[in-house]
Amino acid sequence: MRLNSVGQIALVAAAIAYLLGVYFASSPVWMGFTINALIVAVIALSWNITGGFGGLSSFGHAAMYGTGAYASAILQVKFGLNAWIGFGAGILAGAAMGAFIGALAFRYGLRGSYFALVTLAFAEVLRICASSFEFTGGGSGLQLTLAPGIGNLQINDRTVVYTALLIVVAAVMALTALIKFSRFGAYLIAVRENEDAARALGIDTYKIKVQAMAISGAFGGLAGVLYLQLWLFIDSTVVYGSAVSVEALIGPIIGGAGTVWGPLLGTLGLHLLGEGAKHLLPNAPGLNFVLYAIVLICALRFLPQGLVGLAGRVGPFKKKENDNA
Amino acid sequence: MSSLILPAVLSGLMMGAVYALVALGLTLIYGVLHIINFAHGSLLMLALYAVYFLHYHLGVDPYLAIPIVLPVFFALGYALQRGLIAPMSSGSEQNVLLITLAISMIVDNLALYFWTSNTRTADIAYAYDTVEILGAYLPLGRVIAFVAALAVAPLLWAFMAYTRTGSAIRAVAIEKRGAELVGIDVNHTYAICFGIGTACVALAACLLLPTFYVTPQVGYTFVLVAFTTVVLGGMGSLVGALIAGLLLGVIESLCGLFLGESLGQIGIFLAFILILLFKPSGLLGRAR
Amino acid sequence: MTFKIDRRDLLKASGAIAATLAAPSILRAQAATVKVGVIEPLTGNLAYNGTQSAAGAKFAADAINAAGGIKSMGGAKIELVVVDAQSRPEAAASAVDTLVQAGACAFTGATASALGLASSQAAAKHNLAQVFSIGTAETIVQRGLPNVFRFTPGVNKCTSVALTNLKLLNEGSGNSVKTAAIVHEDGPFGSNMAKIMKEELPKQGIEVVETISHPTPQRDFSNIALRVKASKADILIPSNYLNEYTLMARALNQQRVELKAIYSILGGAASNIKFVRENQEVAQYVMDCNHWYDPTKEESKALAAKVADAKLDLTYDIMVSYATIQVIADALERAASDDRQKMIEALAASTFDGSIMPYGPTKFVNGDNVNSQPVNTQIRGDKIELVFPKEYASAEAVFPIPAKN
Amino acid sequence: MLEVRNLSKSFGGLKAVTDANLDVPEGSIVGLLGPNGAGKTTCFTMIAGFTKADVGTVRFRGQDITGLPPHRICELGMIRTFQIVQPFAGLTVQENIAVGAYLHHHDRRDAMSVSREVGKRLGMGAMLDRPASSLTIAGRKRLELARALATGAKLLLLDEVMAGLIPSEITEIVGIIRQIRDEGHTFLMIEHVMQAVMSLAETAYVLNQGKMIAHGPPRELVKDPSVVEAYLGHGAAARLQEGSHA
């Protein structure tokens, strides 16, 4: 997590100040809104592994998100297992789904828009399957029994939920940083930048890409499980819908793909933007999305490296040796 | 059930023609600009509203709306590419995707705001008319759409094959640098292509409205199938899109008949994934 | 030190936004007002129903305010706080936070069960009452949440009443209907309904010869119409939404499917006047067992007039949403306070019978209004007539459909 | 160390490489020469496992490596570089080299220290923390070499490391290659510029039109009329003969 400029430090500091400030704002709206944003940040961080570091832009991260949520929900609802087991299983299921999609797609060397389309198609197939089969609850979806308690991973106190999510996001970011500054991360970036050169350097690029999909899938599954435990209800559109896939990629791209802070910053920024748009146009549902989309287009045009990249240009530090923080 | 196979195949073909019509514009844009146009469904919706309102307010028959709607949507598509997508995307494929997404967000929500979410159907005298073919009753509107698709795909193909603009589009699609070398204005050609693609969607709207409804969400009903059609037919292949559209219509219809309508949809997406995995170039596409 | 500044800034910022939110209400707040929430999907795929419901709530609030507001609170006016649930559960849940912040005493919503489940659960944490306008899933009232009040009938009651009525109708026609085909959307309500029908119809001597589920959206109904035709069913029992119902009706007509009756339960289109207007021919004699108001009441007639003035379609969403605001207003009247806990108590004790719905006095048992009931409507000409129960009926049922010459 | 036998490859109708044979003894520097489009790079891609040869075998240290994927070949100790050098843009110079070092040093600290050491050896000590994308052409060529060296490979296939360099830079890189060789590495290098090869290689092979037309010490090769003609065109040998007499 190295920050290279005054701007980046200020940006991160602002985000941290905001996240801590939520504790003191004593506003359920801010807390609720930030809780939603944090769950989205987890799926954004998931996308960031493959899309950011690996240069593999997926358009179907809902596949992993939904699989995590459904796996956990099915185990709890149909098999009566404890939520904590479901939690772990959801993460594993997400990882398995990621690895499966990756194994198939990369076997045939798919990349670019083809990869995006295949992932999109996978999410769609899963959505249709989930709404068609009995054990996934069909179109009715799955509803967890309301039974608050830490044993069931159902927490009523919102401050506790918020704190837990902050810890989860911090942990996922720490893992991201760990990956970024590890052999695996270096390999993944090498694959993104130049796959042939990477192969020449002894990297099994297929394996690396599938592993990246598995890790990304685990994070995606985690996000799905968090959603499930928070709202206790899922159906096929809610967790496999393309809205999830869009949210997964939009945050990192706006925040700065392939950075540790980008996905969180982008997601928070976009949610704040959405909330702001809603307040600017309170009596015109829908028009807030129009405003949001316009700002999004401008951001794409004027922030080529995302928020982190923009901030990086504000007061950059001189390079010192040994600045691997 | 077996007595239903023939009518099912026929109605699949009719529906498939609509998929092909929607996919024609998409395949053109996809094949030439190499971008995934996520606004395609929203543009279809917009065109359906245009046709609907022409009928509702001015009494223009949807089929007679074609000469009005087509040029307008061509201009719209041209302007979108030239004025918005190209300048705002800075040449990044990922950005194009997100910009088309943003466009669809804008169009959808403006439609919702101005026209509300009411379902509208055009009150047309022949809406219930059918044509009897091989003992099956086929809706007249669908038969017209089928015939139109069969006519339009070759027309478009001929346009691409035999006109100066057509060959410029094909040249830009495959060898951008070479096209620049012979003096083709690549950005203009891209925009023309986007315009034609959008005009195709408008045509699909004219042919679809008599047998369908329009809501601000109606685009999503067709857009994913259209993507499938494009990939199945081979990126950029117009004739491929036509064949793939018809094929998907039949697959969907037969899978729906035998597996149930819900699960039948999976047939389409399985076909999609299989084709992407094993023959990414599609039925009539070139290996890339 | 810096930390304090951050906190203060943040409070200021959130205050500013809260102020912009509340700005319109402050202007109107010269007379005492009491805030009632409305959480409906105004965008996304449920936008149509959500927008209709929100409109219904507004008509009710206007009517109550025009009649002097909440008298026990010195004629306080009802001010609606409408929040978009975006057709997504988490947005519905977040909307509750907005209501709490705005100071709502109770709220109504939320069109789809998935949204309602999420919102009521979130509201439980704030002890905020939700009076469900529409929320047919039985899980809504099975969670033991004290803040949940469902004014309208759930899916079980709707189907059982529908079955009872169907039995009466069939007996009246000399049991002319012997076989049935079910066409349902594969979502929660359609699937549930189909399941119950498949179990219950045989008990009435009606054999289910075909069951077809389809997704939403479904683009083509030709196959479905053909299968219904091939099954030679006497009666078609559809459960789907307006768009699909429209396409289905057309396909049935085009494929020349002859039926003795079309009898839908909570049908999206059969109770939609626009469908009736635009598809008169195929809509004739279609019956629906659904939420519907008591058309004989003066207030109902007034509502119908206002809806027509506003150029809206008079759908059941408007009616039930109107009625739930009436229920909330009654509870406010008795609680004489906008305290959330007092509202829950007042609602729990509700015996209100002044709503526009054809119900007896309200009685919430575990949050479910045991005196609610669906009614049967039938399309006749360009009107939707109420045919069952008899005491509210505006027309005599026609069953089976008279044969065409 | 490397034995290439009867290697052939055609693309469509075009025969890119026909029946190529080649030997690289351990500790030597062998050149692979030829004009543009002669098939040199195609040879490399086949030897290093990037494309499958139609016919022929490749043996490395006695082991048949024909058809192995590139990463397996690299693990065995043979690595190729690319003509167009593209550093991994998101990484610093040191991290770039570390991508190579990670092959046998899984721990980041080890890999980073190996890469620092390799970088210093190649005279890149001062730029280790700079973003790789900021390097000049010469810097990139060095980085490419450093990255390859960091994998611990013993045989390096260099594809035109001198192209685009100015004479002083060429002299430097020639020195570096010599130094690495003396540390126990073996080189097979594609060069278009014969000048560079002359000063480095003991033996060279000349490829023209996909065929090996000559091999031997470079100094003799430049006198070989067939080589001269391959380079300068038909009739060049005779003209040159004339020219040197004039």
Place this chain on the structure above:
Amino acid sequence: MLEISGIRAGYGSMSVLQGIDMRVEASEIVALLGSNGVGKTTLNNVISGFIRPSGGSISFKGVTITGKKPRDIVALGIAHVPEGRKIFPNLSVAENLKLGAFRRASSNAKQNFERICAIFPRLRERLGQLAGTLSGGEQQMLAIGRGMMSEPELLILDEPSLGLSPIMVEEMFGLITKINADGVAVLLVEQNVMQSLGVAKRAYVIEQGRFVMQGDAAGLLADPQLRQAYLGM
């Protein structure tokens, strides 16, 4: 006709051309020689408008063309046949040729087409064939033919003999002379030094973005420095 003065250009921070001055007169063949990666292709791309130079200017027939778009430069009469040919493989030979006249939809396009078919009889035989299915030499001919379709006064040929068999190379140089004989000036970038100097009137030798030798083709051929540059002897 073509005047280049003080051209500097590069990619990003990398400078490739460091002040190039050259000229090409009407109807002459000028050879541009030099080994790989010294900036020959960059110079061509600057002339045809693909790369914006960071300094210097180019004029063609007295008109400044620096900063003009490639398509406008084509219209002025400079045709660029690039390295790698950049033909349209999925279009037929005839379509490729017709597109060459894209900026000159004039009445003599047909006449010009016939003229080119006459110069390249092999292309005439394959008019209906997809360009991608041609052999390397034929593709090169097509690329040149396509360039000729714009009726240029200056033809820039980048490595036309690359990857061709010796017989094809002979044929190619024969064609270049033939084209030149029609009055078209040719800027020839080649590695085939002997043959280039054989057809060219004048030549420039470029090294590291600078000209190190220039002058009469015949004179250069005899210069031992040239051998040095190429063969290191």
